[in-house]
Amino acid sequence: MQLSEFDFDLPEDLIALRPAVPRDSARLLVSKPNQAIEDAIVSALPGFLRAGDVLVFNDTRTLAASLKASRAQRGPVGGPVSLDINLHQRLDRATWKAFVRPAKRVALGDLLTIHLELKAHVVELGEAGEVTLAFSKSGADLDQAIAQFGSMPLPPYIARKRAVDAQDAQDYQTVYARSEGSVATPTAGLHFTPALLKALDDAGIERHWVTLHVGAGTFLPVKVDNIQDHVMHAETYEVSAQTAAAVARAKAEGRRVIAVGTTSLRTLESIVDPDGQITYGGGDTSIFITPGYQFKVVDGLITNFHLPKSTLLMLVGALIGMEALREVYRHTIDGRYRFYSYGDASLLWKASNS
Structure with a gap:
């Protein structure tokens, strides 16, 4: 069809x-x-x-699987890059597959900072903005950090029209x-x-x-x-x-x-x-x-x-x-x-x- x-x-x-x-x-x-x-x-x-x-x-x-992150400046020019991360599949205690936007601003090996207490390395690049992230925390500590620093992953057709809030x-x-x-x-x-x-x-x-x-x-x-x-x-x-x-x-x-x-x-x-x-x-x-x-x-x-x-x-x-x-x-x-x-x-x- x-x-x-x-x-x-x-x-x-x-x-x-x-x-x-x-x-x-x-x-x-x-x-x-x-x-x-x-x-x-x-x-x-x-x-x-x-x-x-x-x-x-x-x-x-x-999960509160929508995260905001930044990628540090590369080289002598430019500055930090703001990123949106949407987790979508847990691989093990410290590793998730995720979609990152804008995908073109992320490279293998990049360190992404979600918070001073939570960071992640890009360990694999996939298609359509998919990446594999290895987090600085694991297990229950990672779950707690995601809950603390993330927000509800509203679908794009809602998130484009209004911000996610406590409700x-x-x-x-x-x-x-x-x-x-x-x-x-x-x-x-x-x-x-x-x-x-x-x-x-x-x-x-x-x-x-x-x-x-x-x-x-x-x-x-x-x-x-x-x-x-x-x-x-x-x-x-x-x-x-x-x-x-x-x-x-x-x-x-x-x-x-x-x-x-x-x-x-x-x-x-x-x-x-x-x-x-x-x-x-x-x-x-x-x-x-x-x-x-x-x-x-x-x-x-x-x-x-x-x-x-x-x-x-x-x-x-x-x-x-x-x-x-x-x-x-x-x-x-x-x-x-x-x-x-x-x-x-x-x-x-x-x-x-x-």
Whole structure:
């Protein structure tokens, strides 16, 4: 398929710069195969599900992974260079892969100063501004320093419009986040409140957890015309035996499995072995789900509204079909739903042939 098939015009004023308050007062679009689209609010979600449905959440916790740094003057002319660092993959106790801007001002061996107490050497250069950084601290000391000197890694389409502030430390984190390691938040989960979680429990809807540590690669644009030529960045996941067993039991009993967010969906679709068995444990996934993919686990998806030409939009097209995708996004824009990380939500049911 061609990248142009996933393009659309989005009015700038539909990009949400702050979340709805309370979180579950955001709007909810509901799309079922061969039925009219419904408009609701997130707090009404239990009414669109049924007892025995299984919701699977990503419990990753987002790091303050956006750092400001400076590179010392080189030679007798010029001066220090200011840099933006976005961590995206931990390699070991002291080493991270990161994206640095402006990338052209960084060279192998450079010493970057984040703070007097935290520095990093550039030990490898990659493509598209990616570098490998060896920090002056390691383990828990490095984690503490990142938390102290970093800020929440808001997506570029928000960060370009306003500065990150203290409110984002709360807003850009799910209420159930517990396993620290993401450098971007699984934003479908931002709509859930303790009250909504209790309402789901009261309605007999099961809740289970996976962990996928989201990387900043999720924001990288697709730059190829043929989408099959795009290469996904790998992300680390962990699925407990309890969650794997619960999902397998639901599938065996004909009950529906709904992923809360594209990260949960990608994790669930990554843990099916060649024999169709649902497995548990940890690993890396670079699964790229595009139209034509045959879903093995997921029956429905709760997700926000995504960037034109993004891999997330392609995933949604794979789940509900391209005709339904176009209809949903026409309805979303005509109805002035709010887009992206702090925007509104959708409940999308799988097309019968997906």
